[in-house]
Amino acid sequence: MQNGKRKSAAIASAAIIMGVAILISGHAEVKGESPNVPPADAPALTIIQTPPAPPPTADPLPMDNARELWSVERDKQDTPLLSADLDATTQWAIYDVCDRDNQLFCTVMAIAWKESLYQTDIIGDGGDSIGMMQINTRWNTDRMERLGVTDLTDPVQSAMVAVDLLRELAETFDSGISDTTTLMAYNMGPTGAKRAMDAGTYETTYTQEVIAMLQTYLQEMEGSHD
Numbered sequence: 001m002q003n004g005k006r007k008s009a010a011i012a013s014a015a016i017i018m019g020v021a022i023l024i025s026g027h028a029e030v031k032g033e034s035p036n037v038p039p040a041d042a043p044a045l046t047i048i049q050t051p052p053a054p055p056p057t058a059d060p061l062p063m064d065n066a067r068e069l070w071s072v073e074r075d076k077q078d079t080p081l082l083s084a085d086l087d088a089t090t091q092w093a094i095y096d097v098c099d100r101d102n103q104l105f106c107t108v109m110a111i112a113w114k115e116s117l118y119q120t121d122i123i124g125d126g127g128d129s130i131g132m133m134q135i136n137t138r139w140n141t142d143r144m145e146r147l148g149v150t151d152l153t154d155p156v157q158s159a160m161v162a163v164d165l166l167r168e169l170a171e172t173f174d175s176g177i178s179d180t181t182t183l184m185a186y187n188m189g190p191t192g193a194k195r196a197m198d199a200g201t202y203e204t205t206y207t208q209e210v211i212a213m214l215q216t217y218l219q220e221m222e223g224s225h226d
Helices: 002-030 066-070 088-097 102-116 137-147 155-172 180-188 190-198 205-222
Strands: none
Touching (some): 137 155, 155 180
């Protein structure tokens, strides 16, 4: 009999303990918490501010002359350096042959104007002088081979020979690249120029016209023409 009472008391105690456990668990769920699990910390909120976009920039003004063109990166092929009867691409190629030296470039272009009016396939001196710069093949074959020039009707190759010749003549006569002495020697040859100067002639119609055109071209390069 006593054993039965003890069993009943044990069962009642177990039921009470289970009820208390259920009440505690339910209370935790109502609060949104898992029993025996601590709440996780919420991550900090980071605010990223985007800087305002820069205002739009206006398109640059068009260049007025070749000198302004050199100060910015632009399509060189579309803008001739001089008002000469040569396309822009050829003019810039010759300018590069002249190491972008304005004086030398304008001298070459003035000679080309006088010698051929920029005609690239002109032949003179009985077939000896060829191309825009009228390079005499009798005296410049070795020069052409050294420079790798094979076609004097190509204005750029013709200018390559002329530049090399002008530099050599200036050194030979101890004169400037655009001096009348150098120009006389280009036109007459070194021997002819020396004979003329020995006879008291230090300028000719040829040199006067070349120098006049040279000055015009230099003014264009400096952008001072109106």
